[in-house]
Amino acid sequence: MPTSLIVVDDFFEHADGLRDAALRLTYPDQQGAFPGRNSQERIELDGLAQYVSSIVGERLKVISPLGSHAKFRITLGSDQGRGKVHVDPGYWSGVLYLSRPEDCRGGTDFFRHRRTNTDRRPMNERELAELGYASIDEAHQDIIERDGLDDSCWETTMTVPMRFNRLILLRPWLWHTAGAGFGDSLQNGRLVYLMFFEAA
Numbered sequence: 001m002p003t004s005l006i007v008v009d010d011f012f013e014h015a016d017g018l019r020d021a022a023l024r025l026t027y028p029d030q031q032g033a034f035p036g037r038n039s040q041e042r043i044e045l046d047g048l049a050q051y052v053s054s055i056v057g058e059r060l061k062v063i064s065p066l067g068s069h070a071k072f073r074i075t076l077g078s079d080q081g082r083g084k085v086h087v088d089p090g091y092w093s094g095v096l097y098l099s100r101p102e103d104c105r106g107g108t109d110f111f112r113h114r115r116t117n118t119d120r121r122p123m124n125e126r127e128l129a130e131l132g133y134a135s136i137d138e139a140h141q142d143i144i145e146r147d148g149l150d151d152s153c154w155e156t157t158m159t160v161p162m163r164f165n166r167l168i169l170l171r172p173w174l175w176h177t178a179g180a181g182f183g184d185s186l187q188n189g190r191l192v193y194l195m196f197f198e199a200a
Contacts, residue, residue, distance in 0.1 A: 094195030106179025
């Protein structure tokens with residue numbers, strides 16, 4: 001009986017300090033497919049993998065290679081991207097909201113793909129065969145690369161609203177996307193701290 005999504009409020013005791021640290025980091029021009037920019041620097045939180053392991057009830061370790069783990073992401077209202085609905089690498093993903101309470105809006109959106117009637121990527125050979133795919137890569141190309149930006153191909157199933165110091169832990173294979181960016185500066189934009197884990 002797998003758990004797919006966990007929401008933890010007031011997650012980090014020093015969230016104000018973490019936000020302040022994020023505001024002092026460097027955010028290079030956008031390089032990825034999605035709206036927004038990751039911090040150049042990482043801030044690793046001591047004991048994070050063990051703490052999240054206790055929440056999800058599974059032994060986890062930080063993903064390798066690190067990718068975006070322990071980086072911050074800022075997305076402003078004017079930011080544009082080439083990607084939208086997607087899946088993440090790993091076994092659990094985490095998004096810690098760090099926007100000020102007065103700025104928070106939107107959240108993290110989850111979807112059903114209309115054509116395949118799925119809310120996540122196929123997980124094994126049986127599920128691939130049932131959907132008519134020969135591989136995970138073929139399914140990804142047909143669903144995400146073909147339909148990921150076309151809103152008519154997706155039904156929104158849920159939005160987890162943004163709230164300061166709220167952590168969302170989600171299975172990375174769920175069809176999802178970050179909510180819309182907002183604000184016009186680092187101080188009032190959509191600011192999050194990213195986490196990615198694999199099974200230990």
